[in-house]
Amino acid sequence: MRTEVWGDPVHLYPTRATPEQARQIFVRMLERAEALRTRPVFYNTVSNNCTSNIVEPINEIATRRIRFGLDLLLPGYSDARAHRLGLLDTDPPLEEARRVSLVNDRVAAALDEAEFSLRIRGL
Numbered sequence: 001m002r003t004e005v006w007g008d009p010v011h012l013y014p015t016r017a018t019p020e021q022a023r024q025i026f027v028r029m030l031e032r033a034e035a036l037r038t039r040p041v042f043y044n045t046v047s048n049n050c051t052s053n054i055v056e057p058i059n060e061i062a063t064r065r066i067r068f069g070l071d072l073l074l075p076g077y078s079d080a081r082a083h084r085l086g087l088l089d090t091d092p093p094l095e096e097a098r099r100v101s102l103v104n105d106r107v108a109a110a111l112d113e114a115e116f117s118l119r120i121r122g123l
Contacts, residue, residue: 012101
């Protein structure tokens with residue numbers, strides 16, 4: 001939706017999470033999704049947005065918690081925070097990392113593909 005309807009830039013960054021950490025975050029997010037089935041919650045820009053819903057499971061396993069900040073309310077700045085905290089597995093400056101991680105063209109090319117997830121990752 002972000003790439004095809006809104007025309008927003010979408011980035012796919014590599015992270016420094018270990019496979020076990022990534023699994024723990026994924027399982028936590030699945031558990032939250034399952035809980036929403038019986039106890040729905042409403043989106044809220046301040047307390048329940050797309051970024052805060054990712055930060056919460058990360059903080060459950062992180063050695064250094066991600067603290068609340070305006071960049072969590074404004075998701076367009078969340079990659080800058082992740083880059084600054086060393087969570088992204090990329091050494092170039094943020095602008096270069098953004099350029100390399102942009103997937104809009106791959107998304108457009110893979111929309112109807114059964115292997116969509118692999119295709120946008122260039123696999």
